[in-house]
Amino acid sequence: MSAANGGWGALFSGGKESSWALYQALESGRDVRTLVVVQPPATSSMYHAPAQSVIRLAARSIGLPILDVGLPVTDLEPPDLQAGVSEGQEGELEELEPALERLDVEFDGGLRGLVAGTVTSDYQADRLQSMCDRLDCAFVAPLWQADPRELAETMIDGGLTIRIVEVAGPGFDESWLGRQLDHDALTDLAALHREYGVHLLGEGGEFQTIVTDGPHMSRPITLEFEREWYGTWGRIRITDARLDASASADEDEHR
Incomplete structure (x- = not known):
């Protein structure tokens, strides 16, 4: 172009x-x-x-x-x-x-x-x-009106590494903080959707995410964090974040 x-x-x-x-x-x-x-x-x-x-x-x-x-x-x-x-x-x-x-x-x-x-x-x-x-x-808006389950599966299968960084909805507990949104997590979210109406993508604000790796990224992001839980909601507090140096070294070896 x-x-x-x-x-x-x-x-x-x-x-x-x-x-x-x-x-x-x-x-x-x-x-x-x-x-x-x-x-x-x-x-x-x-x-x-x-x-x-x-x-x-x-x-x-x-x-x-x-x-x-x-x-x-x-x-x-x-x-x-x-x-x-x-x-x-x-x-x-x-x-x-x-x-x-x-x-x-x-x-x-x-x-x-x-x-x-x-x-x-x-x-x-x-x-x-x-x-x-x-x-x-x-x-x-390439994702507009996509089916939530299909879109989540497409993002996971497409190579996004997705971490849940905040939850504020019914049925969630501290174990969700920092959890990777993979197919197992999606199955658990579907159960929360059936029981509490939680949106599978968190479109109602039930959870927030960050992406630490994907096909559009040259190096993954490594995170260290602590969980902060307040009884009905929680979030992670990132204590260290950096680009994975080993990925860069692997790229240099293959040049």
């Missing part, structure tokens, strides 16, 4: 949906040039950024620069699963739109489009589409 066609930005949180949407965009040949990281206020229903310390490492492994947008993350303790979308969250788009306007100026050929990992949120999809219409660029 020539520079004259412009470049793409990708909304990126480090979580499973944004990571898989990015991978799909890259596989389809889209010229993604920047990861757009929105650092939301605590009450955000538009975006989530579960582990800021990991996002920088993920970007390095992916090989793309980051554009930071918005305010620093403030934890909501405990997360409010019943919180609705408020008019105040329109301000988040007010932060994002001028940032994308800057990309339109900076990119050789302008901003061709924006990729997002939204799956079920009409609020998010509609407002991102409207924003892109105003910017005269495309909006692509």
Whole structure:
């Protein structure tokens, strides 16, 4: 793709949906040039950024620069699963739109489009589409309205290493914190879905994830963490995160 066609930005949180949407965009040949990281206020229903310390490492492994947008993350303790979308969250788009306007100026050929990992949120999809219409660029949501079980299985089988970093829903306990979202975990989530209505992708805010490895990454991320449990919800506190040096050494040996 020539520079004259412009470049793409990708909304990126480090979580499973944004990571898989990015991978799909890259596989389809889209010229993604920047990861757009929105650092939301605590009450955000538009975006989530579960582990800021990991996002920088993920970007390095992916090989793309980051554009930071918005305010620093403030934890909501405990997360409010019943919180609705408020008019105040329109301000988040007010932060994002001028940032994308800057990309339109900076990119050789302008901003061709924006990729997002939204799956079920009409609020998010509609407002991102409207924003892109105003910017005269495309909006692509490759995961939109995907079947939750099929999408989860596709991400797992596709090579994403997904870790659960926060839980705040019925049926969860401390053992979920730091657990890899693999097929066994997905089976357990399906049981929670049947009993408590937990969304298999955590779209209701029941759990948050980070991706530590995938086909779009050159090196996996190694984590050390402690669990913080508050009786009805919990999260991991990352004590150390780094790119796996052994993977780089293996690559050098095969050159």
